[in-house]
Amino acid sequence: MARSNEADKGTGTTRRDFLKASTVVASAAVSGSLDISRSLYAAGSGTIRVGMIGCGGRNAGAGAQALTADPGTRLVAMCDIFMDRVKEKRAALQKQKPDQVTVDDDHCFAGFDGYKHVIESSDVVLIANAAKFHPLHAMTAIKAGKHVFVEKPHGIDPAGLKLMQRAAELAKQKELCLVSGLHSRYHTGYAETVQRIYDGAIGEIVSIEENFLRAPYVIIERKPGLSELQWQCSTQYHFRWLSGDDVPQSLVHNLDRASWAMGNDAPVKCHGLGGRSSMTEPIYGDVFDHHSVVYECENGVRIYAFCRTTTGCYNDSSSIVLGSKGKADITRCRIWGETNWRWEGRCDPYQREHNILFAAIRSGKPVNNGDYMVPSTVTTVMGQISCYTGKEVTREQIEKSDFYYPPKPEQCRDDMEPPVKAGADGSYPVPKPGFTKMI
DSSP states (O other): OTTOOSOOOSOSOOOSHHHHHHHHHHHHHHHTOSOGGGSOBTTTBSOEEEEEEOOSHHHHHHHHHHHHHOTTEEEEEEEESOHHHHHHHHHHHHHHOTTTBOOOGGGEEESTTHHHHHHHHOSEEEEOSOGGGHHHHHHHHHHTTOEEEEOSOSOSSHHHHHHHHHHHHHHHHTTOOEEESOGGGGOHHHHHHHHHHHTTTTOSEEEEEEEEEESOSSOOOOOTTOOHHHHHHHTGGGOHHHHOOHIIIIIHHHHHHHHHHTTSOOOSEEEEEEEOSSOOSGGGTTOOSEEEEEEEOTTSOEEEEEEEEOTTSOOEEEEEEEESSEEEEGGGTEEEESSOEEOOOOOOHHHHHHHHHHHHHHHTOOOBOHHHHHHHHHHHHHHHHHHHHOSOEEHHHHHHOOOOOSSOGGGOOTTOOOSOOOOTTSOOOOOOTTTOOOO
């Protein structure tokens, strides 16, 4: 987000107690006003051991943010499918935080089972790997009594979403933190905009338009010597069985903001259109390059959601709420119509979510984002399946279904055959709307 370029320093204004409270927690973490000596952690020491599951760019960012959030944190374990990624990100983080990165070679793990060793070694686990594994890894960490930060999406299929819901419920029972990578909820400007929508600044919501239009995401050339499984894991955003495609992977941020604007009233059904128009070469895997989904809420309000990953086209990222008295663009923190207003503060929601996470751990007052992270992801999976099948899909269908993209996460092994392979022309098969059946 272009405006989210500076750490929150209390410059944002808030107008409701829940906003004030979260800002106080974050500010305390940044300023150090929380007395760490009064809330010792991790078996009597002041150190919080942090582990990283996934060593791509996103978790490298999350790792740095976790270490910035609390001076008592130490990065102690890391894993990825590829050991070279682990070593590369360890070196990069050591340059940024030399006194806080203490990962030795014995705590660098590679392969599908590496997550087990990271969880065992850590107090807080940062999960930002292929989204297929987010529910399994979150649940495993919570069962082990560990606090969790987990990136979006929080599942790519109905079976995974059910597991993540159980993980969120278990975290509440065990009084553990579970923080979502749906960072919009931690942006003080977005929160102020949504609160003004609640207060009636644009009147009654009529409809919502959501856009996430851009060029193909994270294109990686195939390195010589990689097996087919390694190749697919190295470019996981382009394979459905790993990422769930672009509606859950990217549009989830937009649909989470739409749900937020609607008072967390999730859509009850949808119909979608999608396919591949130009991104058909093998390097683009087996995902679609465009999606359009129309969602309908219980009260009849419709959400028009669009995402696209093609080159040479118009790009946009926006969340526009249309009301009876005006409009609001949440990502630009702007309202216009009968009321004209723009938020002028600055906020880095990526940093702020970690500030709040570690402040919550220190205070012993856990934060749990399960109330919105799972429902928002259900909305995206509903839309993705509608695009693949060409059918209207309801929330009830998703919630009752046990469908999953094979293999199950816990069945993945380093020596297995990948579940999808290229055809004779080198391209990978994709779903055919009107013919593909999933639920």
